[in-house]
Structures are given as C-alpha cells and as structure tokens.
Amino acid sequence: MKINQINLFHLRMPLVSAFETSFGRIHTRDCVLVEAFADGLVGYGECPADFDPGYSYETVGTAWHILKDFLVPAILDQEIIGADDLQHKMAFVRGHLMAKAGLEMALWDLFGKAQGKSLKEMLGGVHQKVEVGVSVGLQDSPAWLVEVVQGYLDLGYQRVKIKIKPGRDVGDAIAVRKEFPYLRLQVDANSAYSLESAVSLTPLDELGLLLIEQPLAEDDLWDHSQLQARFQTPICLDESITSPRLARQALEMKSCRVINIKPGRVGGLSQGLAIHDLCRGKGIPVWCGGMLETGVGRASNLAMASLPGFTLPGDISATDRYYEEDITSERFMLNPGSTISVPNAPGLGVNIDRSALDRATLASLEIINQ
Numbered sequence: 001m002k003i004n005q006i007n008l009f010h011l012r013m014p015l016v017s018a019f020e021t022s023f024g025r026i027h028t029r030d031c032v033l034v035e036a037f038a039d040g041l042v043g044y045g046e047c048p049a050d051f052d053p054g055y056s057y058e059t060v061g062t063a064w065h066i067l068k069d070f071l072v073p074a075i076l077d078q079e080i081i082g083a084d085d086l087q088h089k090m091a092f093v094r095g096h097l098m099a100k101a102g103l104e105m106a107l108w109d110l111f112g113k114a115q116g117k118s119l120k121e122m123l124g125g126v127h128q129k130v131e132v133g134v135s136v137g138l139q140d141s142p143a144w145l146v147e148v149v150q151g152y153l154d155l156g157y158q159r160v161k162i163k164i165k166p167g168r169d170v171g172d173a174i175a176v177r178k179e180f181p182y183l184r185l186q187v188d189a190n191s192a193y194s195l196e197s198a199v200s201l202t203p204l205d206e207l208g209l210l211l212i213e214q215p216l217a218e219d220d221l222w223d224h225s226q227l228q229a230r231f232q233t234p235i236c237l238d239e240s241i242t243s244p245r246l247a248r249q250a251l252e253m254k255s256c257r258v259i260n261i262k263p264g265r266v267g268g269l270s271q272g273l274a275i276h277d278l279c280r281g282k283g284i285p286v287w288c289g290g291m292l293e294t295g296v297g298r299a300s301n302l303a304m305a306s307l308p309g310f311t312l313p314g315d316i317s318a319t320d321r322y323y324e325e326d327i328t329s330e331r332f333m334l335n336p337g338s339t340i341s342v343p344n345a346p347g348l349g350v351n352i353d354r355s356a357l358d359r360a361t362l363a364s365l366e367i368i369n370q
C-alpha cells in the first residue's frame with residue numbers, strides 16, 4: 001500500500017469536567033489527528049500528545065514538527081507492507097513515540113478497510129466487550145472526591161482509579177475506601193514521588209488496592225524495584241514503559257508486577273502488541289491505559305484491550321465521561337457489567353463527523369508530494 005496524502009489536524013476539545021493530575025489541571029484536551037489516503041481509502045490515527053509536556057516530553061507542537069518534517073516525508077508514496085515495515089521506515093527518528101503511534105494507527109485503519117477486517121481481528125482480539133473503569137482526577141477535597149466517585153458508580157463503573165500527589169494521597173484513598181469497602185480501587189501518582197518521599201505512601205498498602213501506578217520518575221526502573229520490594233500491593237508502570245525492551249527489563253528487575261499499555265506511549269499498536277505478548281508469556285497482567293482520547297483513539301484502545309492478556313479493566317470510559325461532542329459519529333456507551341463493546345466494522349470501525357471535526361480544528365495541513 002502507498003499513502004499518497006496525509007493531512008494533519010490540531011484538535012482542541014472541551015472536556016465535560018476539568019481533569020487534574022499531579023502534573024496539572026486541564027479544561028480542554030489537544031491532540032493531533034492524522035488523516036491518510038491510499039488506494040481510494042482514508043484512514044485515521046490519533047497522536048495523543050497534549051498541549052503541555054506534563055505527562056510526556058511530547059506535545060502537539062513537537063508531534064506536528066516531527067510528523068510534518070520527518071515521518072510523513074519519509075513514508076509518502078513508499079510501498080508499506082505492514083506496521084513492522086512502517087516502524088522500520090520510522091526508526092531513523094529517535095523517540096517521538098506518540099507521533100509515530102498516530103501514523104501507525106492510520107495505517108492499521110487503512111489496512112483494515114482494504115482487507116475488510118476490524119482492528120480487533122487484525123490484532124488477534126478475543127473479547128467482544130472489554131471491562132473498563134474510570135480515571136478520576138484530583139478533586140477539591142476528599143469529601144468531594146467521594147461524591148464524584150459515587151456519581152460514577154451510579155453510572156455503572158465498577159473500577160475506579162484516583163489520581164494522587166504529595167499531600168493528597170493517603171487521606172484521599174482512605175476516604176474512598178471507607179465509603180466503598182469492596183470497590184475495585186487503584187491510584188495513579190504520575191511520577192510525583194521520589195524513593196524517599198514515597199515512604200508517605202506506606203499506609204496505602206493496607207487498603208486492598210488493585211495497584212499503585214507510576215509512583216516514581218519515568219526514567220527510574222531501579223528505584224521502582226526498591227519500592228516494589230517494600231509493598232505488597234502491585235506497582236504498575238505507565239510512563240516508564242516506552243518499549244518492549246524496557247518492559248522486559250522492568251520485569252527482570254521486578255520494578256513492577258503489572259503494566260499499563262498505552263499504544264500511544266510505546267510508539268504504536270505493534271509495540272503495544274509486543275509488550276502484551278511478552279507479559280502474557282510471563283503471566284504478568286496488563287491493562288489498557290487512556291489519554292482522554294477522541295473516538296478515534298478510543299476505538300483503537302478498545303481493540304487493543306480485547307487481546308487475551310488484558311485481564312484488568314482499562315481506563316476506557318464512555319464518550320460522555322469526556323466529551324459532549326466527539327469527532328466520531330459513533331459514541332461509546334457503558335454496558336451493564338462495566339464493559340464497552342469493541343467496534344467490529346473494518347479498520348478502527350468509526351466514522352468521522354466532519355462538522356464536529358471542523359469545530360474542533362485549530363489548524364490543519366495537507367502534505368502531498370508534488
């Protein structure tokens with residue numbers, strides 16, 4: 001398949017409620033949408049880099065630059081036989097994994113449409129519905145956090161993740177645990193602690209949490225191994241796992257007992273699949289994280305989460321938890337049992353709502369070889 005044109009869209013979408021993590025509070029979510037044309041078909045990919053370099057060093061600005069000036073020129077009008085081939089063609093760019101992931105997703109969508117196969121089928125997914133939870137941002141007080149969690153339980157979510165940061169950790173988690181003794185509960189620190197300051201998290205070990213996500217720095221597999229040795233609760237790595245190789249090293253070092261797979265963070269679905277296969281072989285549970293994606297990225301995450309090794313609920317909530325208006329015509333709903341159905345139509349299985357896309361677009365660019 002040869003891609004003959006790629007359009008980039010810088011999107012900004014208002015969130016239904018502000019989302020606060022240890023690295024900041026946002027009211028709108030930016031991303032880059034990749035639109036790729038080949039053989040009379042069009043495929044879409046979402047690059048989940050945000051406006052600010054808070055979660056990752058990548059931003060919409062860096063992804064735009066890397067796509068426009070390096071990745072797209074390198075692959076336009078070239079024969080591409082699959083995702084591994086695309087990764088090979090993109091390997092001259094060091095890092096910039098979210099930019100690469102956006103392009104790879106568009107290629108999967110095109111291949112699926114060309115072959116009449118859903119992404120789930122192409123990846124080897126085995127579930128038609130996947131278990132999901134909700135990721136709840138930092139709130140103004142523990143009491144209000146309990147109210148917000150109650151609201152999500154009322155909607156049918158059966159697994160809750162709360163964000164923590166120094167000073168807003170043990171108290172918040174205890175408040176939620178006291179109110180909901182049997183809730184499947186986990187916490188995410190987004191790298192807010194050091195090995196020394198993480199001593200304050202010791203009481204979390206008594207709360208029956210599913211896992212403690214990314215307490216320490218992104219580049220600190222060693223200290224995570226020291227911390228894991230002190231905790232009964234599994235540590236789960238998110239930011240630290242940016243490749244199948246780092247996943248293997250984290251497991252060999254016992255830096256974690258669970259891995260959060262975000263295809264965007266690891267450079268694409270092919271890399272997510274490789275981490276899934278590695279973990280499955282070692283009996284390590286994985287789950288699909290989220291980055292407040294649009295319907296495009298959400299469809300991709302659902303397909304990924306349908307693989308057999310995804311044995312913990314994903315951070316893949318219903319569309320209305322994030323956006324009043326999405327750029328896909330399809331909206332994802334929560335089924336009874338805290339699941340979301342995986343799309344079955346070819347490729348990602350979603351259609352772009354052109355007028356919604358227009359309303360969300362801050363800038364766009366057509367890239368075509370003359």
Ligand code: OSB
Pocket residue numbers: 055134135188190238289290291292293315316317
């Ligand atoms: O750390 O998992 C995270 C959102 C943006 C960036 C990082 C993270 C998150 C979430 C939200 O926790 C997950 C979602 O519902 O999409």
Ligand code: MG
Pocket residue numbers: 188190213214238239260289
């Ligand atoms: Mg996380």
